[in-house]
Amino acid sequence: MKRRTWLPYVLLAPGLAWLAVFYLAPLVQLASVSLQSPFPGYPGYYYRNVDVGNYVTALGSFGAHFGRSVLYAALATVFAFALAYPLAYAVAFKAGRWRNLMLVAIMAPFLTSFILRTIAWRQILADDGFVARTLGVLHLLPGERITETWVAVVAGLTYTFLPFMALPIYAGLERVDPRLIEAGTDLYAGAFTTFRTVTLPLSMPGVLAGTLLTFIPAAGDYVNAELLGSDTGTKMVGNVIESQFFRVLGGYPVAAALSIVLMGLILVLVGAYVRRFGTKELV
Amino acid sequence: MSGPTHVPGSTGPSGPAPAPVPPARVRLAQWLADRAVMATAIAVLAYLFLPVAYTFAFSFNDYTKSNIVWNAQSSPTLEHWADPCGAPGVCEALITSLQVGLLSTLVATVLGTMIAFGLVRHTFAGRRAAEVLVFLPMATPEIVLGASLLTIFVQGFSRFGVELGFATVVAAHVMFALSFVVVTVRARVASLDPRLEEAAMDLYAGPVETFWRVTLPLTAPGILGAALLSFALSFDDFIITNFVSGDTTTFPVFVYVSYLRGIPAQANVIGFSMFVVAVVLVLLGQALVSGRALRTRRSRR
Numbered sequence: 001m002k003r004r005t006w007l008p009y010v011l012l013a014p015g016l017a018w019l020a021v022f023y024l025a026p027l028v029q030l031a032s033v034s035l036q037s038p039f040p041g042y043p044g045y046y047y048r049n050v051d052v053g054n055y056v057t058a059l060g061s062f063g064a065h066f067g068r069s070v071l072y073a074a075l076a077t078v079f080a081f082a083l084a085y086p087l088a089y090a091v092a093f094k095a096g097r098w099r100n101l102m103l104v105a106i107m108a109p110f111l112t113s114f115i116l117r118t119i120a121w122r123q124i125l126a127d128d129g130f131v132a133r134t135l136g137v138l139h140l141l142p143g144e145r146i147t148e149t150w151v152a153v154v155a156g157l158t159y160t161f162l163p164f165m166a167l168p169i170y171a172g173l174e175r176v177d178p179r180l181i182e183a184g185t186d187l188y189a190g191a192f193t194t195f196r197t198v199t200l201p202l203s204m205p206g207v208l209a210g211t212l213l214t215f216i217p218a219a220g221d222y223v224n225a226e227l228l229g230s231d232t233g234t235k236m237v238g239n240v241i242e243s244q245f246f247r248v249l250g251g252y253p254v255a256a257a258l259s260i261v262l263m264g265l266i267l268v269l270v271g272a273y274v275r276r277f278g279t280k281e282l283v
Numbered sequence: 284m285s286g287p288t289h290v291p292g293s294t295g296p297s298g299p300a301p302a303p304v305p306p307a308r309v310r311l312a313q314w315l316a317d318r319a320v321m322a323t324a325i326a327v328l329a330y331l332f333l334p335v336a337y338t339f340a341f342s343f344n345d346y347t348k349s350n351i352v353w354n355a356q357s358s359p360t361l362e363h364w365a366d367p368c369g370a371p372g373v374c375e376a377l378i379t380s381l382q383v384g385l386l387s388t389l390v391a392t393v394l395g396t397m398i399a400f401g402l403v404r405h406t407f408a409g410r411r412a413a414e415v416l417v418f419l420p421m422a423t424p425e426i427v428l429g430a431s432l433l434t435i436f437v438q439g440f441s442r443f444g445v446e447l448g449f450a451t452v453v454a455a456h457v458m459f460a461l462s463f464v465v466v467t468v469r470a471r472v473a474s475l476d477p478r479l480e481e482a483a484m485d486l487y488a489g490p491v492e493t494f495w496r497v498t499l500p501l502t503a504p505g506i507l508g509a510a511l512l513s514f515a516l517s518f519d520d521f522i523i524t525n526f527v528s529g530d531t532t533t534f535p536v537f538v539y540v541s542y543l544r545g546i547p548a549q550a551n552v553i554g555f556s557m558f559v560v561a562v563v564l565v566l567l568g569q570a571l572v573s574g575r576a577l578r579t580r581r582s583r584r
Contacts, residue, residue, distance in 0.1 A: 011401030012413055015394035015461055022458040023420050025439070026431035033434050083327045090324030094317060104565050105328050110515050111561040112335045112554040115538040119546065120334035123341070123351060162331065192316070212422070220424025223521060227542070238426045238522075245430060245526070256434065259427045270422040 027263075034256035044250030054257035062240045062258060069237040069262070072150065072225075073218035076157035077165070080214050081207065083158070084166035088206075089199075091166075092173035093181075103170070106163050114160060118227050121156050122147060125228070148230040156224035161217055165210040172206015173199070205277050212273055216266055237262055335558060342551035349545035363548040367556075370547030376537035377553050383449070383533060384517040387456035392510045394457070395464025396502075402465070403472040421462045428459060429526030436527060447529025455527050456520065460513035467512060471505025504572060511565070518557070 034054055039045035059066070091102045109117060125131055125146040132146050146152050176199060184194030222238030229235065241258050244251030343359035344350055368374035398417060402410065420428065432455050436445055445451065479501065483493040521535035528536055538550050 005407065008401040008405035008407045008410075011397040011405075015398040015465075016413060016416060018394060018454075018457060018461065019416055019420065022432065022454050023423075023428070024416070026428075026435040027423075029435040029439050030427070030431035033438070083330070086320050086323040087327040090320050094321050094324075100569055101566075102324070102328070104562060104569075106331065107515070108558060108562050108565075109331050109335050110519050112338050112558040113521075113535045113538055113550075114519050115521055115535050115542075116338050116546075116550065116554045117334035119351075119538075119542065120337035120341075123337055124333065159330070159334070162327075192312070216422060216424055220426040221522070222426065223539070238424075241426050241430055242525075245433065252434070255430060259430045262424060263427045266422060266424060274418075 030256050031260055033253055034260050036253045038250070038253075046250065046253055054253045055261065058254050058257040058261060061254075062237065065235055065237045065240050066258075066261070068150075068234065069219045070265075072154050072157055072236060073215050073221075075154045076161065076218045077211055077214045079154070079158040080162045080165040081211065084162055084169055084210065085207070088166045088169035088173055091170050092176075093178070103167075106166050110163070115223065115227075118156055118160065118223055121152070121159060122227055125152050125155070147228060148234070150229070150234050152228040153225050153234050153236075156228045157218045157221060160221070160224060161214040164213040164217065168209035168213060169203060169206045172203045172209070175206075176202045208273060208277060212270060215269070219266065220262060335555070338551050339555045342548050342555055344548055346548065350548050350551070351545070363552050367549050367552045370549040372532065372537060372541075373547060373549045373553065376532045376534045379449070379531060380518055380534040383452050383456060384514045387453045387460060387517050388510050388514045390453070391457045391460035391464050391513045392506060395461045395509060395513075396468050396506055398461075398465045399468035399472055403469055417462050417465050419462075420459055421466075425459075425520075425522040428455070429523040432458075432523065433526040447527055448531045451527045451529070452524055452531055452533065455523050456517040459520075459523065460516050463516060464509040464513055467509035468502065468505045471502050471508075475501055507568070515561070 032048070033046075035050045035052070036046040037049040037051040037053065039047050087102075087106070091099055091106075095102050123129065127145045127147065135146070136144075146155075180198055180202065181194060184198045219236075220238050222236055222242050225234055225236045225239050237258055241255045241262075244255035244258070341350055341353070342363055343361065344353055345357035345360040345362075346352070346354050363369065398413075402414065402417075432451070433447075436447055436451050475498070480493055480497055483497045484490070488496065519535065520533075521539060524533050525536055525539070532540070534550075534553065538546055538554075541547065541550070
C-alpha cells in the first residue's frame with residue numbers, strides 16, 4: 001500500500017482540534033485564572049497577574065478538604081478493589097456462558113442516573129433503615145448513624161466507582177493465559193498459592209489501571225459528600241471547588257488554584273503509572 | 284503449600300507422563316474456592332443493583348411531599364407510571380439529555396474513530412504527543428474539566444458570542460467521550476487481521492473500496508460499542524454538565540436540583556426505564572451479533 005503521509009494528519013486533525021479547544025485551552029485559562037490577584041478596593045474583582053496568593057489561600061484554608069479527598073478516595077479504591085477483584089475473576093474464569101450477561105450487569109446501573117442511585121444510598125443507609133439498625137445493634141458504628149458521616153461518603157464513593165475498577169481488572173484477567181494457571185495446579189500448587197503466585201501478579205496491570213480509574217474520579221467527586229456526608233466534617237475538595245465557583249463571590253481564582261493542585265497531584269500519579277506501564281492498559 | 288513435587292515428563296523414559304491428578308484435599312479446596320468466588324461475585328452484583336431496586340421501588344411510592352421516605356400508610360400506586368411526564372420539567376429534562384446524548388455520541392464517535400484509525404495504521408511525527416493528548420482527558424477529574432470549561436466559556440469564548448447552554452454541554456460531552464471512543468475503537472482496529480485487507484487489495488479492490496467493504500464492517504462492533512459507551516457517559520454525566528449547562532437542564536441536573544425540594548417519583552420511573560431499555564438493547568445487540576456469528580459459521584461449512 002502506498003503510504004500517504006498526509007492521511008494520518010487529516011484523520012487526527014478534527015478530533016485533536018476539538019481537544020485543543022475544549023480541553024487544553026480551558027486548562028491553560030484555568031491556570032491563568034488561578035494566578036490572578038484581587039483588585040484592591042473592589043472585593044470579588046481580580047486582575048491578570050502571576051500571583052501565588054490563591055494557592056496559599058487554597059492550601060491554607062482548604063488543606064483538610066484536600067486531605068479528605070485523598071484519604072476517602074484511597075479508602076474507596078481499596079474497598080472497590082476488594083469487591084471488584086472477585087467479581088472480575090468470576091466473570092473472566094468462572095462465568096462460562098453467563099460472561100456477557102455479567103458484563104452487562106456491571107455496566108447497567110450506570111443508566112439509572114448516578115444521582116438517583118446516590119440518593120437511593122441515602123435512603124438505604126438512613127437512620128431507621130435496616131443497615132444502620134443492624135450495625136447499631138452490633139455496635140459496629142463509630143457514632144449513632146451512618147448518613148452524614150465519612151463512612152457513608154466512602155461507601156458511596158466505593159459504590160459509584162466500582163465498575164471502573166471491575167472492568168479493567170476483567171480486561172487484565174482475560175489476557176492471562178489459562179495454561180499458566182493450569183500449570184500452577186499441575187505442579188500441585190493449591191488454589192490459593194496458584195492465585196497468589198501466578199494469577200494475581202499477571203493481572204497487576206489491570207489492577208493498576210482500575211486503581212487509577214477509580215482513584216481519579218473519586219478524588220474529584222463532590223456528589224457523594226454532598227448527598228451522603230455532613231455539612232461540615234466530610235466535605236471534599238470537589239465540594240469546595242463547586243461552592244467557590246457557584247456560591248462565593250469572587251471565589252473562582254481560589255477554586256481554580258485548588259483545581260490545578262488536584263490536577264497536579266493526579267498527573268504525578270498518572271505519570272508514575274504511564275512511565276511504568278504505558279497507556280495501553282487504560283481501557 | 285506442601286505436597287509431593289511433581290515435574291511432568293520427568294517420571295522416566297516411558298514417554299509423556301499422564302496428566303497428574305491433584306490429591307483430594309487440593310481438589311476439595313479448589314471446588315470450595317470456585318464456589319466462594321462465584322458467591323462473592325453474585326453478592327457484589329446484588330450490591331450494584333440494590334440502589335436500582337430502591338429507585339424502582341420508590342417509583343410506586345404514594346408520597347405526599349418528598350419521595351425519600353416510604354409512605355406505609357398508603358398502598359403502592361401505579362399513578363407515576365401512568366403519567367411519567369406528570370411532574371413539571373422531568374420529560375423536558377429527559378428529552379434534553381437524549382438530544383445531548385445522541386448529538387455528542389455522533390460527533391465523538393466519528394472524530395474518535397478517525398483518530399483511532401490514524402493512530403493504529405500510521406506512524407508519523409507527533410504521534411506520541413497525539414496519544415498523550417487523547418489520553419489526558421481520561422486522567423483529569425471531572426471537576427477540573429468542568430471548572431476549566433466554565434472558566435473559558437465565561438471569560439474567553441464569551442467574546443465570540445458563546446453562552447452557556449445546550450451547545451456548551453454538547454461540546455463538553457464530545458470532549459470527554461472522545462478519548463473513550465478512541466480507546467475502544469483502537470483496540471478493535473488493532474486486533475483486525477491485516478491479511479483480510481491484503482486479500483481485498485489482491486483482488487483489485489482500491490484502498491477506498493477496501494476500507495468501506497472490508498475494514499469498516501469488521502470494525503463496526505467496536506464502533507457500536509464505543510457509541511453505546513459514549514451515550515451512557517453523556518447520559519449519566521452530572522459534574523461537568525452542571526458547570527457548563529447554564530439554564531439548560533439535563534436529566535441528572537434535574538434530579539440533583541430537585542433533590543432539596545423533593546424528587547418527583549416520575550424521575551424514578553424514567554431512571555429505571557432507561558436502565559431496562561439499555562439492558563434490553565445490549566442483550567438484543569449481543570443476540571444479533573452471536574446469531575450472525577452462528578450463521579456465518581454454518582454457511583462456511
